[in-house]
Amino acid sequence: MFLMKDITRDGNPVLRKRAAKVEFPLSAEDRELARQLMEYLEISQDEELCKKYGLRAGVGLAAPQVGVSKQMASVLVPAEEEGGKPVFKDVIINPVIVSESVQYGALTEGEGCLSVDEDVPGYVPRHDRITLKYTDVDGNDHTVRLKHYPAIVCQHEIDHLKGILFYDHINKDAPFEAPEGTVMFS
Ligand SMILES: O=CN(O)C[C@@H](CC1CCCC1)C(=O)N1NCCC[C@H]1C(=O)Nc1ccccn1
Numbered sequence: 380m381f382l383m384k385d386i387t388r389d390g391n392p393v394l395r396k397r398a399a400k401v402e403f404p405l406s407a408e409d410r411e412l413a414r415q416l417m418e419y420l421e422i423s424q425d426e427e428l429c430k431k432y433g434l435r436a437g438v439g440l441a442a443p444q445v446g447v448s449k450q451m452a453s454v455l456v457p458a459e460e461e462g463g464k465p466v467f468k469d470v471i472i473n474p475v476i477v478s479e480s481v482q483y484g485a486l487t488e489g490e491g492c493l494s495v496d497e498d499v500p501g502y503v504p505r506h507d508r509i510t511l512k513y514t515d516v517d518g519n520d521h522t523v524r525l526k527h528y529p530a531i532v533c534q535h536e537i538d539h540l541k542g543i544l545f546y547d548h549i550n551k552d553a554p555f556e557a558p559e560g561t562v563m564f565s
């Protein structure tokens with residue numbers, strides 16, 4: 380399983396590369412990578428296990444963050460209510476955003492990243508709604524429409540596959556200004 384020591388930190392060039400497309404059918408190695416990327420999120424979102432392994436809880440983890448420059452990321456957006464079905468859970472492979480709202484969305488508390496140890500304050504404007512196409516580990520194609528938080532999470536992960544980090548989007552001159560009409564939410 381992945382531990383914090385396995386997570387690449389800002390400054391590692393792998394975080395600034397464009398990741399390579401993943402070939403199907405998945406190699407055993409890529410299947411194991413997908414499993415471990417999701418396993419990290421599941422363990423990190425279990426309070427006891429998170430503490431036991433000294434993890435930072437996460438809702439997404441992209442392959443470049445474990446040093447693998449491949450277009451693969453796990454996303455696990457937990458249910459709003461305890462014990463409910465996750466809002467979105469899958470390993471997205473070769474993801475493409477095929478359409479996006481003109482309207483922006485941003486988290487009121489800004490964003491962080493498991494690969495960025497220091498806080499970087501400021502709004503991270505993203506598209507509030509997206510249509511995402513991706514392939515899952517079994518080779519099935521999916522087209523999903525996401526909005527608000529799950530859309531933010533997937534855009535954060537897809538950025539990692541393009542060598543983009545969240546703070547690249549923060550307005551240096553006015554970090555807490557967001558474009559007109561941005562939907563703010565936490
Ligand atoms: O690329 C992927 N990453 O860098 C992990 C990031 C991804 C999210 C950041 C903003 C949108 C996607 C992540 O999850 N975090 N960022 C750093 C510390 C907090 C943590 C987080 O938001 N945790 C969380 C939230 C709700 C429920 C459970 N855990």
Ligand code: NI
Pocket residue numbers: 491492493494535539
């Ligand atoms: Ni990140």
